[in-house]
Amino acid sequence: MNYPDPPAGRGSEIAAGLAEVERRILDACRSTGRSRDELTLIAVTKTYPAADLRLLAGLGVTDMGENRDREAAAKAAECADLPVTWHFIGQVQTNKARSVVSYADLIHGVDRGRLVGALSREAVQQGREVGCLVQVALDDRPERGGARPADVPALADAVAGAPGLLLRGVMAVAPLGSDPDVAFARLFEVAQAVQKEHPGADVISAGMSGDLAQAIANGATHLRVGTALLGRRTPFVR
Numbered sequence: 311m312n313y314p315d316p317p318a319g320r321g322s323e324i325a326a327g328l329a330e331v332e333r334r335i336l337d338a339c340r341s342t343g344r345s346r347d348e349l350t351l352i353a354v355t356k357t358y359p360a361a362d363l364r365l366l367a368g369l370g371v372t373d374m375g376e377n378r379d380r381e382a383a384a385k386a387a388e389c390a391d392l393p394v395t396w397h398f399i400g401q402v403q404t405n406k407a408r409s410v411v412s413y414a415d416l417i418h419g420v421d422r423g424r425l426v427g428a429l430s431r432e433a434v435q436q437g438r439e440v441g442c443l444v445q446v447a448l449d450d451r452p453e454r455g456g457a458r459p460a461d462v463p464a465l466a467d468a469v470a471g472a473p474g475l476l477l478r479g480v481m482a483v484a485p486l487g488s489d490p491d492v493a494f495a496r497l498f499e500v501a502q503a504v505q506k507e508h509p510g511a512d513v514i515s516a517g518m519s520g521d522l523a524q525a526i527a528n529g530a531t532h533l534r535v536g537t538a539l540l541g542r543r544t545p546f547v548r
């Protein structure tokens with residue numbers, strides 16, 4: 311892919327980050343026999359200003375990921391003129407369903423039946439069709455977000471049958487301290503089971519700055535990359 315010449319300052323920093331991420335993606339594609347076209351790079355822009363999203367968009371990035379509703383809603387409004395596909399990658403609180411449905415194109419964190427009901431009601435009310443990924447708790451510990459692998463097929467059926475929602479696939483984060491290769495191989499199995507019943511639900515959202523190569527090796531279609539593109543986030547207290 312060709313990117314335009316970077317402007318000075320922040321723009322050139324982001325352009326360098328993007329070039330490096332693209333290099334890593336291409337390396338992983340080459341060594342696993344996959345094609346770059348099978349992958350969507352989602353720039354995780356949480357904690358970074360709308361100005362950074364504009365720079366990313368100027369460099370050809372079309373997919374942006376946010377994990378907090380308030381911040382995401384503000385940036386989606388500020389960047390309404392940009393051709394952006396919005397990914398909500400955080401935990402969705404049921405009482406935020408109305409807001410998230412109003413701007414998100416793909417919600418990655420669908421992990422419980424009650425949330426499916428809330429999202430569906432809001433989507434119908436707003437006349438929207440919203441893509442959903444079932445989040446998988448690869449460590450079988452759903453308290454930190456995600457459904458147990460054994461519960462994923464039923465949840466996928468619920469999303470597929472919910473008016474206003476479109477089941478697009480699955481998502482996971484490699485558990486802390488786990489081998490990402492093992493974790494993403496398990497996610498791939500869960501994804502295959504879902505696709506057997508729902509052939510169109512072919513999205514596998516996996517892989518972040520530190521483990522994108524392992525995600526690509528294990529069939530990921532969507533990568534969620536923040537730090538490697540934009541730099542280390544300043545931790546902040548909610």
Ligand SMILES: *Cc1c(COP(=O)(O)O)cnc(C)c1O
Nearest residue numbers: 354377399518519534535536537
């Ligand atoms: C923040 C976040 C990312 C990006 O992580 P980096 O390590 O900064 O690339 C990916 N996925 C989710 C769910 C996140 O919350």
